[in-house]
Amino acid sequence: MDDSDLTRRRFLAACGVALGSGAAGCNASPFGGGDDSNERDDGPDRPRPGGGTGDRVDPLTPAGTRSGQYDRFGQSGQQLSNAHATVYEEAIPSIGQIQVYTSNSSGSGTGWVFRDDYVVTNHHVVENAESIWLRFSDSGWIEGTVVGSDIYSDLAVVSVPDLPQSANGLPLSRTDPAVGTEVVAIGNPFGFSGSVSSGIVSGVDRAIEGPNNFSIPDAIQTDAPVNPGNSGGPLVTLSGNVVGVINSGGGDNIGFAISAALTRLVVPELIETGEYRHSYMGVGIRDVDPLLAQANDVEEGVGVYVATVRTDAPADGVLRGSTGQTTIDGRTVDTGGDVIVALDGTPIPTSNALASFLALEASPGETISVTVLRDGRRRTRELELAARESAN
DSSP: OOHHHHHHHHHHHHOOOOOOOOSSSSSSTOOOSSTTTOOOOSSSSSOOOOOOOOOOOSSBBBBOOTTEOOOOOTTSSSSSHHHHHHHHHGGGGGEEEEEEESSOOOEEEEEEEETTTEEEEEEETTOOSSSSEETTTTOEEEEEEEEETTTTTTTEEEEEOOOTTTTOOOEEEEEEEOTTTEEEEEEOGGTTTTTEEEEEEEEEEEEEEEETEOOOOOOOOOOOOOOOOOOOEEEEEETTTTEEEEEEETTTTTEEEEHEEEHHHHHHHHHHHHHOOEEOOOOEEEEHHHHHHHHTTTTOOOOOEEEEEEETSSSSSSSSOOOEEETTEEEEEEEEEOEEEEETEEOOOOOHHHHHHHHTTTOTOEEEEEEEEEETTEEEEEEEEEEEOOOO
């Protein structure tokens, strides 16, 4: 270890940034993580709740700087020495630029090493790719191959057999970050390679629109600037844990990332089988608003209203959709549909909470209890979940 490495590690210790010896797979992560999933706590568990950036841009340009973003040498060309810079310096060898070529276009994005030779990115970054190339801070361009992709979570895994030795697996956080947690987004916005922007976690348990107009649950909201080219890159805490995979952003100080919790479920299955099976009920739903609550005698004013039930879906014959309508204050309001208030005893106040439960707490083939309000009475029904039809 040279003097610069020793200085950096002493600085990490002083800042409370833990350095562990464990790693996922065969590589040693600079951030640690003592088990096979390469995870670490960022704090206490948060109680479970009770468009992607257009990356079709010109080929990557040499490293540069933008307001609020830094290349790996800092805006002044000298090595930075603050906590944000330290996290960046430890993580950047494991974060690569992605260049994608299709039959009639090219695009770019970001990816980061999960474990072994597997790199995580967004589905929309590599969709329809005919060839994929990655470049890391310690490598030239390396060809990769998509081993699995999931449009419903907008996650994909690329195999890169010839990763540089410095590209080690980054640890996924075990827990959801607290709102206000400081984070950095590392990626390649507008082709400016190896850029970092900083901010905080602005919100959690968001539902964001996926590439096929389905909602992706449990997303992380951040005010760290993210733009086209950041997609697929990690959102990292100052302790070095990945809390999300950047999915979208570009304006109004709002960006989104697929949560570590969802990533932790989807990515290993993509590596193992090339696909991920999502739980499916087969209902059209919306949040209970004041008019729905009034029209359907929902005294609590919360829950998820079942507007429609698809024929031959798991919910067919188990749950009830709208049977009529009424008029309140001149507005037409659906009536008669079940109002879901709990799944397996977990309160479900919103459609976001329902989506998060299905994504993180349930599996296809599992039978769950659904507590509903119907005709003013609380009832419990048993429902066997199916797998959502593949859309890849």
